[in-house]
Structure formats: C-alpha cells, structure tokens
Amino acid sequence: MGMDKRPGFEVIVIGCGIAGASLAYFLTARGMRDILILEKEDQPGFHATGRSAAALVELDFDPSTLHLKLLGGRFLRNPPQGFSDNPILEKSGILITFKGPLWDQVRGMVPGLERSGVAVNLLSREETLSRVPVLVPDNFDGALLLPEDGHIDVNELLWGYLRQARRLGARLQCGEEVLSVRTHEGRCCGVKTGTGQYRSRWVVNAAGAWAGRIGALACPVPGRIELTPFRRTIITFPAPERLNVGKWPHVGDLSNHLYFSPESSGLFASPMDEDPMEPCDARPDQMVVAQTVERLRRVSPRLVPRAISHRWAGLRTFAPDRIMVVGEDPVLKGFFWLAGQGGAGIETSPAVGRIASDLILDGTTDLIDPRVLSPARFMD
Ligand SMILES: Cc1cc2nc3c(=O)[nH]c(=O)nc-3n(C[C@H](O)[C@H](O)[C@H](O)COP(=O)(O)OP(=O)(O)OC[C@H]3O[C@@H](n4cnc5c(N)ncnc54)[C@H](O)[C@@H]3O)c2cc1C
16 A cells, blocks of 8 residues: 555544544543644644634524533533643623524523523623623613633643643644545545655544545545635724723624624624635635624724724634534545534534544444434435
8 A cells, every 4th residue: 555654543633723632632531542633734723723712602502512512611610630720711701682583582592501501691781781881772682691601711721632632642743734535445544744644543534624625535525525614703902991891791792793802901803704715824804804893883882993903813614504523424434524613613622522532432422412413414
C-alpha cells in the first residue's frame, strides 16, 4: 500500500476545535493512548471554537439538541476535579425575550424544562425591565431567564480537554493539514498530509466547516452527507457611560434577531446572521455590521455605539436537519463523523465528546439513542 514508516494510531482526529479536543479527552480518560490530532492551523481553536459567543443556553426547540445541552451543562457547572484552574462556567444568566404566539409556545415548554432539571424563571415585562432597563418594552411580552446558565470560558474548556488528553498520551500536531483519507478494501486506514502518511484504525472527521469536504474526499458520492457552513458575526463596543452593564445577563431577542451580552470591556452583539458560504477564514461583512447597529437601535437605542471596538465572524456548520452528525460512516467503515455542531458545539461538547468516544470504544452509548445523531439517517 506504499505506507511509510510512521507509527500507526488507534484514532486519528482531523481538526482541533472543541469537537476534536473533547473526543481526545474522553478517549484518553477511558484508557486509549494512541491518538493523533492533526490541525491545519498553527494553534487549536482558530476557527469556530475561538469565535463563538461562548454561551450555555439550555433551551432548544429540537429535543435531542436540548438533551445534549443539558448533559453539557452538568459538566460545565461541575467539571471533574483538576480539569481546569478556573471555573468553566460563569452563571451570569441567559435572558430571552418573546412576543405573541412564540411567548405562549415557550411558556408551554417551561414545565418540561423544569422536569429536566433546568432552572428557569418566567419574567413579566416589568420584571424583565428591572433587570435590563434599556430594552424597548413594546418589543416583548415577557422573558425567560435561565439563571444557572451563562458564559463559558472556551479557552479554559478547550485547554482543559487538551491538557488531560496529552498528559494521557494523545499527540497534537498543529500546522499539518490532512489532504486525503486513505482507504483499503472499503475501510478507512489512515490519512495523507503535506508531510507524509499515517496509518490508523479510525479516522475522525472533526473538521468543522471543512467536514463536508473531508467527507467527500473520503467517500466521493455527491450530496451524500451535506454540511453547510453559515457565517455569524459579532461586534464589541463600549457600554454607554453611567450604565453598569457588568451584571446583565446575556440578552436575546428572537423576533428582532439580535443578542447582546456584557464582555470584559463593554458589550458584544450579534445580528444572528446566517449567510451560507464555502469553508474559509470567515471575515465580517460591512453590511452585516451595519445591520447589527440597526437592530440595536430597534431593541435598545441607548446601546447604539458611537464606535465599534472589534468585529469578527465565524462559521456555524449544519446538516440539513440541523442535528449533529456523530457516528461511523454507513459505507466507509472506520471513518467517523463528529460534525455539524452548528451553534451549540461548545456547550454540548462534554456530551458529544463522550458519546463519540462511547461509539468508538463500545459501538453504543447510554447517553442518547445513537440513531438520532448517526450519519446513516441521510442514506435513502
Ligand atoms: C459567532 C458564533 C457564535 C457562536 N456561539 C456559540 C455559543 O454561544 N455556544 C456554543 O456552544 N456554540 C456557539 N457557536 C458554535 C461553536 O463555535 C461551534 O459549534 C464549535 O466551535 C464547532 O467546533 P468544531 O471543533 O466542530 O469546529 P472548529 O472549531 O472550526 O474546528 C475544526 C478544526 O478543523 C481544522 N481542519 C479543517 N480541515 C482540516 C484538515 N484538512 N486538516 C487538519 N485540520 C483541519 C480547522 O482548522 C479547525 O481548527 C458559535 C459559533 C459562532 C461562529
């Protein structure tokens, strides 16, 4: 087969974002040593993982994603001893305003959320304004407050996973791009990079926005498992003078497509944009930045900034049904999908990493019905 003399691995993970890192963590925690993570950039977390809004929001209209967030929340609130130097989750709270029929629908979800263990408060319009006084009252009928949710320290989480995985034997190689996936008699058997080839029993596709391309490289049947990256933009700006925003929760307004949140030196906001694009180093678009300011004007005119401090964009990658894709490829044995994390890849990583490691080691998991996430759902 023309393989060179490089060592073989049990698992090669393509991509060192939060998905690849969490998988390496859970595999090594269960005793697997021979793991190689290949990352094309010079550092882990350079793409979606390093650009997120970093929120834990235990609310979702899709029950399986909600389930993964609930499992993730437990870990983020109580990581294993020694996992990180600092707390992973700051319970700064998530407040989401609603209007009209959506408000009725969300109120109907509350008993179910409470039964699942989510702390949730329903706030009247007045109660909402007492927490975030700058909101325009006509925009909402009430709000849902998740007081035990909030801001995730993504860097601490990413490096918590990686430190432990490396201590237990996983190897991380940055600046090495996977160019193709090697197969032999219908099985995946390694990868080829710019500098050589590696053998392995499993190849994990944790390539974020590039996962669709890696999947097509491995098993070129057009349209088999489609993943689309969508750009999302964030701007940061100073808080208005004499306004103490530090204790505000993260605030979302779904009808006006905007969220904003306190951050170290002021506030950040996103217009919740979703522009489909090819995988790339995403950059913010001027029009979208302007739109963010316009939305702020509608939701909270007092927050409209005179100047923007920073702006960035990242890609959120979704399967057509917007449910994550986790499991062995139905055709190419040994090729494992860990993709389509969409807008919830950070908060769900403790659950999804565990599920993926269970599936690789045991072929099954007790955390979820694996068929829900399986790439096999896209066949016929
Ligand atoms: C603006 C924004 C806000 C968000 N807000 C939240 C939030 O509040 N909460 C939340 O949980 N999630 C949020 N997300 C989503 C979250 O960031 C993603 O779901 C998550 O980071 C995806 O992680 P990943 O590891 O799959 O992808 P990535 O972090 O993109 O990692 C994939 C890695 O694979 C590497 N790679 C690709 N191809 C190759 C190759 N051929 N060879 C080697 N390496 C390769 C890439 O360089 C990259 O580092 C947000 C995302 C954005 C953009």
